[in-house]
Structures are given as C-alpha cells and as structure tokens.
Amino acid sequence: MNELTKRERMAMSRSEMPARPADERNSDFGEVNLGFTAGLAVLEAQRCLMCRRPVCIEGCPVGVQITEFIDLVAAGDFGEAAKVIKRDNSLPAICGRVCPQEDQCEGACVLAKKGKPIAIGALERFVADFEREHDLMHAEPTAIRTGKSVAIVGSGPAGLACATDLAKLGHDVTVFEALHELGGVLSYGIPEFRLPKEIVAAEVEQLELLGVRFVTNAVIGMMDTIDDLLDEEGFDAVFIGVGAGLPRFPNVPGENLIGVYSANEFLTRINLMKAYQVGSDTPIFDVTGKAVAVFGGGNTAMDAIRTSLRLGASTATLVYRRSREEMPARHEEVEHAEEEGVGFQMLTAPLAFLGDNDGFLTGMRLQAMQLGEPDESGRRRPVPVPGAVTTKDVDMVVIAIGNAPNPLLAKTAPDLEHTRWGTLLADATTGRTSKRGVFAGGDIVTGGATVILAMGAGRTAAASIDEFLRTDDWERSVQ
Amino acid sequence: MFTILESRDLAPSIRYLRVAAPKIARRRKAGQFVIVRVDGDGERIPLTIADSDSTEGWIALVVQGVGKTTKAINLLEAGDSLSDVAGPLGMPSRIDEVGTAVVIGGGVGTAIAYPTAVALKEAGNHVISIIGAQTGAQIVLESEMEVACDEVYVTTDDGSVGYHGFVTGKLSELIDEGRQLDLVIAIGPIPMMKAVAEVTRPCAIDTIVSLNPIMVDGTGMCGGCRVVVGDETKFACVDGPEFDAHQVDFDLLERRNRAYATFEHQRDSDMQAAIDLQSAS
Numbered sequence A: 001m002n003e004l005t006k007r008e009r010m011a012m013s014r015s016e017m018p019a020r021p022a023d024e025r026n027s028d029f030g031e032v033n034l035g036f037t038a039g040l041a042v043l044e045a046q047r048c049l050m051c052r053r054p055v056c057i058e059g060c061p062v063g064v065q066i067t068e069f070i071d072l073v074a075a076g077d078f079g080e081a082a083k084v085i086k087r088d089n090s091l092p093a094i095c096g097r098v099c100p101q102e103d104q105c106e107g108a109c110v111l112a113k114k115g116k117p118i119a120i121g122a123l124e125r126f127v128a129d130f131e132r133e134h135d136l137m138h139a140e141p142t143a144i145r146t147g148k149s150v151a152i153v154g155s156g157p158a159g160l161a162c163a164t165d166l167a168k169l170g171h172d173v174t175v176f177e178a179l180h181e182l183g184g185v186l187s188y189g190i191p192e193f194r195l196p197k198e199i200v201a202a203e204v205e206q207l208e209l210l211g212v213r214f215v216t217n218a219v220i221g222m223m224d225t226i227d228d229l230l231d232e233e234g235f236d237a238v239f240i241g242v243g244a245g246l247p248r249f250p251n252v253p254g255e256n257l258i259g260v261y262s263a264n265e266f267l268t269r270i271n272l273m274k275a276y277q278v279g280s281d282t283p284i285f286d287v288t289g290k291a292v293a294v295f296g297g298g299n300t301a302m303d304a305i306r307t308s309l310r311l312g313a314s315t316a317t318l319v320y321r322r323s324r325e326e327m328p329a330r331h332e333e334v335e336h337a338e339e340e341g342v343g344f345q346m347l348t349a350p351l352a353f354l355g356d357n358d359g360f361l362t363g364m365r366l367q368a369m370q371l372g373e374p375d376e377s378g379r380r381r382p383v384p385v386p387g388a389v390t391t392k393d394v395d396m397v398v399i400a401i402g403n404a405p406n407p408l409l410a411k412t413a414p415d416l417e418h419t420r421w422g423t424l425l426a427d428a429t430t431g432r433t434s435k436r437g438v439f440a441g442g443d444i445v446t447g448g449a450t451v452i453l454a455m456g457a458g459r460t461a462a463a464s465i466d467e468f469l470r471t472d473d474w475e476r477s478v479q
Numbered sequence B: 001m002f003t004i005l006e007s008r009d010l011a012p013s014i015r016y017l018r019v020a021a022p023k024i025a026r027r028r029k030a031g032q033f034v035i036v037r038v039d040g041d042g043e044r045i046p047l048t049i050a051d052s053d054s055t056e057g058w059i060a061l062v063v064q065g066v067g068k069t070t071k072a073i074n075l076l077e078a079g080d081s082l083s084d085v086a087g088p089l090g091m092p093s094r095i096d097e098v099g100t101a102v103v104i105g106g107g108v109g110t111a112i113a114y115p116t117a118v119a120l121k122e123a124g125n126h127v128i129s130i131i132g133a134q135t136g137a138q139i140v141l142e143s144e145m146e147v148a149c150d151e152v153y154v155t156t157d158d159g160s161v162g163y164h165g166f167v168t169g170k171l172s173e174l175i176d177e178g179r180q181l182d183l184v185i186a187i188g189p190i191p192m193m194k195a196v197a198e199v200t201r202p203c204a205i206d207t208i209v210s211l212n213p214i215m216v217d218g219t220g221m222c223g224g225c226r227v228v229v230g231d232e233t234k235f236a237c238v239d240g241p242e243f244d245a246h247q248v249d250f251d252l253l254e255r256r257n258r259a260y261a262t263f264e265h266q267r268d269s270d271m272q273a274a275i276d277l278q279s280a281s
C-alpha cells in the first residue's frame, strides 16, 4: 500500500515517458516510446492522491477504475491491475498508447492544474504490456453457450470491443472484415512507430481464444448484404462498425497529380502493405532527399508527416489552416513531430498543386489565413488574408483533412437511416439503428473520433445486443 | 486461402484461372472485379471476374502477365492457391435492352468484356463483338464470343488474322456502312479506349469504357484510383470501373498509371530473372 503522505506525493515530479532519441527514431519504424519500467510505474503510481472523488474516472469515456488499478500498480501487483482495467477497457495496450489523455483522464486529474497530472496513459500501457509480455492474458471461451449468433461488420476498435463482450456472454461471434488484415485504423492507419502491429495481433489472438471467428476479405454489402447476414446466414443480430474511411480532398486544382496522396492511401501503403520495407511488392513514392508537405492538424496528419521523415524526406512541413492551439492532434504527437524535425506552417491553406508535363507534382500555391469569427464548432474560422499567396516547391503532398463515412454499405441497406453527413443513425445508449436486429457504433455513427469512443460504443452495443437476444424485445430500450 | 481449380494458357502470357470462391460466385454481376493477393507479402491488384458458376462455387480470372504480380499469378497451377480474393467489387455493368450493342475488347480486355457481352445478349440485344490484338496468337476467347454474340470480328495490328488494323478501323467501317449502333462498350488498353471514344463521339453513340487505374483497397477507402469524368473526380473502384467514354480524362489516367513505372520495371526484371532461372534449372 501507499505509505507516503499527501504532501510527500505532491512533492514528487511526474515520471516522463522514456523515448528513443529523436535523431535515431526518425529514420526507422521502431516504436518511439519505450514505456515505463516497473520502477518508474510504481513511482508514478505512488504520486496518485487517491482522491475521494476521482475526477479522472469521469474524464475517461469508458470509466476505467483508475484509482483501483493505480493502487495495485503502487503495490507492485501489475497482473491484478490489468484485470481491473480490462473490466472497462478490453484494449488497454492500445488505449494507453493512443488515447488523447490530456483531453480525457489526465486532463481531468486534479493534478493537471499544476501541470503534473498522473501519467495514467503510460501506467495503463505499462500494465497491459506487463500482462502480455508475462503471458498473463488467458482468454477462455465461456462454458455457457446461448446458441445465438452475432455478425460484426468491421474489425476496428468498435467491432473488436463488441466481439469481446458478446463472446464472453456466450454468443457465437463472427467478425467480417473487408481488408486482408484485422484491426481497422489500428492496422492500416496508425503507424508501427506509434502502435506496433504485434500488439493488435495479440489482442486479436485473445479474441480467437474466446472463440470469435474472423472472416477477412469480406466486403459486406458487396459479398453479403446486411439482409443476407440476417436472413440467409441466420445471424440473430448484426453490429456495424465500419468506421469513417472515405478520404476528403480540398477540391483545388492539381490534386490528382502524381505525388498527391490521401492520408488513407499513403498510410495504407505503408502500414498495411509495408511499402517501407525493402523488397515490398507495394510501391510508394520515393521521397528520399525530397520535400514533403502534409495538410491537416490531426493525428492522421502527424502520422503522415512523421512517416515521410522516416522514408527519407529532406524537409517535412505540416501545413494547417488554423493556429497551433487548434490542432486536434494529441499533444505528445505534436511534440514528437517537432523533435523529429517536422516544420510547422500554421494559418495556411492550399490553393492549387502544380505539376510538370508528366503529371508529377512539383509545387504548391498556398494562401495565408487569419482567424475570424468562431464557427459552429466554437473554433475561430480561418479566413484568407487578401493577397497573401505564395508558391513553394514540393515533391510529395499528403492530404489529411479528414474522412467521411464510406457509403458502400449504406447503399446496399436502404432501410438503414443515416444523417445528411452520411453517418448511420444509432441510439447513443443502445446502439440500435432504424432496422430491427441491427446495431452500429464507432466512427460510422459519430464521424471520425477516437479509439476509446469507438470501443465504448462497441461495448454499449454489445450489452444492448445481449438484451435483445435474451428478450427479443426491440422497442424497449429505444429512447 | 482460395484454391485454384484450373489454370491454363489462353495465349502467350495470358492465362485463364478458375478459383474456388463460392460467396463471390453467388453475388457477382457482369463488370465487377475482385482484389487479389498472391501471398502473404503480396500487393493487392484488381482483376475482373471473367466468368463464374454459382452452383459449383468458382469464379474465372483471365490474367495477362505484365509485371511482377500478374506474372506470379500466371505461374500458379491447379491445386495452388491465392492468399486473398475480395469481392465482388465495383458497380455492375448497366445492362439494358438498347437494340444493337458493340462490345470491343483489346488484348486481355476481351476477357473483361466477355461477361458484359453475355449479359447484353441475354437482355435481348443484338450483340456485335470486335476483338483485337497485336497478332493472331494473342486473340483470346474468340470461340466463347462466337457463342455469345450475333456477330464477331477479329482485328490484328499485323493483319495475321481477320481485319488488318485496329478495332477502331472495324468500328468505323460498321458506322460507315450505316449500321444503327445504340451502345458501344470498349475495354482494353487506354489508347484503344480513347481512340474508340473519338470514333463514336461525332455520331453521339453512347460509349462506355472500363477504366483501370492503380488500386489499393478497392472499397473507396484510399482514393488512389481517382479518375476524372466530366470534370468530376470519381473513385473508379466504387463509382466505376465503367464510365461514359466521352467524359473521361484519358490523359490523366494514362499519366497516373505511370506513377510507379521505375519501381515496376525494376521489380519486373527481378521477377523475370527468377522465372528464367526456374525454367533453366
């Protein structure tokens, strides 16, 4: 137990996440953060004030029992700590790495005001890694079988979380994934240097041990429709977690030049198809010694620009139309990007991309912006500064200005209601859609959000699916 | 794993493969394609479903070995397998009863056009097919087309078989003869499709082409397959692959398909060296 007094704990400084040196890591795809050692983890856990009203838990979208698990870490009982976290979050090794903690658990921590919030994410990651590395993950299929079966469409965090809970409740679960690999954005979007793919694979393996079936290369809507799954394949319920994977383009001249990628294509070629490895069959634009610009300010933009450095770009510039404070990316990613040599050009938007006669990108025309009145999102809207246009040489550009829901599935299921933004309509507390037996959650419902929110939605839906399968009552939980 | 049930040569470097894929066989319509990976490290490439049998549960692919992946596929024999086959993808061909339809296939494009010709015939059209290649040995599916269509014309660039000249030459002849042509579908190399579009444009014959941009996922997720049709950017894998020939920006497509030319060339010569080594030993 924690023997220190409150005063002593307050006096301790925050343990910082050990990371590889910037000039070493920016040329390979090995993980940047090294993780806490057991000693650092215990030290950091001892700093927690064990608040009577733990506001940190309120800051976590899935309500991880932060005080309980940190207390176990402080006591050195890491295996038990992992079990506590997993009651609420089935993918802690992933969330510990990618949650925007500063906006969630750590942002809410009482010590945040002093700039020293407990490193909850790092502790969560440590505990989960400890469990995996010490072979303590022991999923076992539930003995009681309900005889009911559920189809899950999409293997991103929403689908995986939903599958976990349903399998534990004794339902037969089959996950259908369009790509040849499982994990959704965790596999094709977030790079190896931030989330090693072996961690995603280990989570999937746990699900297989729980008895979950995975079918890859299954593009639902094209191969089987939702109706086929329910009527012909005999599934009792369907969960849709297909994400928001349709890339947006700025709609400016020259955006179809060779060398202009969507972030999805660029990152898919790198992460899913391993184009960065020597001998890979999938090509990627050769940026060795060249100038790269990425447009956007979110995690996707950070991932793309940091990847381009690792491919050998001589200059890597992040171009964002608002100011630095408005960038939605995790703070740690922005800091890491800066350390690694990324240049930031704020308050700038693309006007046109310029190319040569063979259709290759050679330059870009940029418009300087200034912040005007606040828009619907409450952020000040960027407006062009009259006449402030510049032209710059560039060899490769990645567009990372956001994704919209992919209409592929919706087109083949006309009885699923969706919003005018293309997201599926689903009740927030039950995941129930307008179609009986069909549930949805994650980015396909919210639009591009976060891993933890997608997971939470998957779990909410799982509870509601279980209730539906037991009662056969569709209307009851619909608000 | 998707097992290859049959694999045989149709012409030099063009191979016909039957692959066990019951779900895809059941759903697929003319004009749709699959994304294939040969093995665990392979790239994803699109291939049109040339034929299928839903009761026996197979789809047929006709593959022209132009680079590493297609050559690797064409080395496979019955009993081997492809690690991934995803589909059916893309919008099916629009099959209407229009009267007289001309289906033009260039090289391996004939195999891609074949299911569409069959479907147009079944829909009650008078179907004329024009199938072209550089030389007679490269003509594929001629007898299948003979069965499916009302009229079949073969053209070769070197005149070794059939009409001496390009498919567009034969098409112009039909137009000049005053034949009423209600729809033209052209599938083949980009210069051929572009030339067909120019032949039918002055007489305003509805013309459809099947575009072949470089693809990755084939589900609308990456945008790598973008093409410009009538000043609008489209994703060929989900909005196509068939589009109005008179609206397509062929030059852009041609340029974009050369994006990785250096890489592909290197990879192809490595592959060819491996094939040569194998056949030498």
Ligand SMILES: Cc1cc2nc3c(=O)[nH]c(=O)nc-3n(C[C@H](O)[C@H](O)[C@H](O)COP(=O)(O)OP(=O)(O)OC[C@H]3O[C@@H](n4cnc5c(N)ncnc54)[C@H](O)[C@@H]3O)c2cc1C
Pocket (backbone or CB within 6 Å): A098, A099, A100, A153, A154, A155, A156, A157, A158, A159, A176, A177, A178, A179, A182, A183, A184, A185, A186, A189, A190, A218, A219, A220, A221, A241, A242, A243, A244, A245, A267, A299, A300, A301, A303, A330, A406, A408, A409, A441, A442, A443, A444, A448, A449, A450, A451, A452, A454
């Ligand atoms: C590059 C990048 C970096 C990010 N970084 C972070 C981060 O650091 N922290 C964070 O919290 N969030 C991050 N996000 C956001 C986060 O990844 C997403 O919010 C989250 O993955 C959404 O989960 P999901 O399960 O709803 O969908 P996805 O992860 O998108 O998974 C959906 C899956 O469904 C499959 N699918 C789609 N259509 C079909 C179909 N018709 N049939 C079968 N399968 C289908 C897709 O192939 C995909 O595998 C990032 C996103 C990107 C793109």
Ligand SMILES: Cc1cc2nc3c(=O)[nH]c(=O)nc-3n(C[C@H](O)[C@H](O)[C@H](O)COP(=O)(O)OP(=O)(O)OC[C@H]3O[C@@H](n4cnc5c(N)ncnc54)[C@H](O)[C@@H]3O)c2cc1C
Pocket (backbone or CB within 6 Å): B033, B045, B046, B047, B048, B049, B061, B062, B063, B064, B065, B066, B067, B068, B069, B070, B071, B108, B111, B112, B211, B212, B213, B214, B215, B241, B257, B258, B261, B264, B265, B267, B268
């Ligand atoms: C919807 C669609 C359906 C297709 N159907 C068939 C089919 O049924 N049979 C068939 O043989 N081929 C088909 N193709 C073309 C096939 O996908 C390409 O030939 C293949 O991707 C080339 O891969 P590779 O590794 O063998 O050669 P690469 O090394 O990638 O390329 C070799 C040469 O082919 C060119 N090339 C590259 N990609 C394409 C492409 N997508 N289309 C045309 N040329 C390309 C390159 O510029 C290069 O000159 C189709 C393409 C699309 C988009």
Ligand code: SF4
Pocket (backbone or CB within 6 Å): A059, A060, A061, A062, A063, A064, A066, A089, A095, A096, A099, A101, A104, A105, A106, A120, A121, A124, A452
């Ligand atoms: S799941 Fe995310 S938000 Fe919740 S405690 Fe863990 S790191 Fe914090």
Ligand code: SF4
Pocket (backbone or CB within 6 Å): A047, A048, A049, A050, A051, A054, A055, A056, A057, A066, A067, A108, A109, A110, A111, A118, A120
């Ligand atoms: S708010 Fe901070 S100090 Fe308080 S219990 Fe939570 S993590 Fe510990």
Ligand code: FES
Pocket (backbone or CB within 6 Å): B214, B215, B216, B217, B218, B219, B220, B221, B222, B223, B224, B225, B226, B235, B236, B237, B238
């Ligand atoms: S191939 Fe990726 S969007 Fe068409």
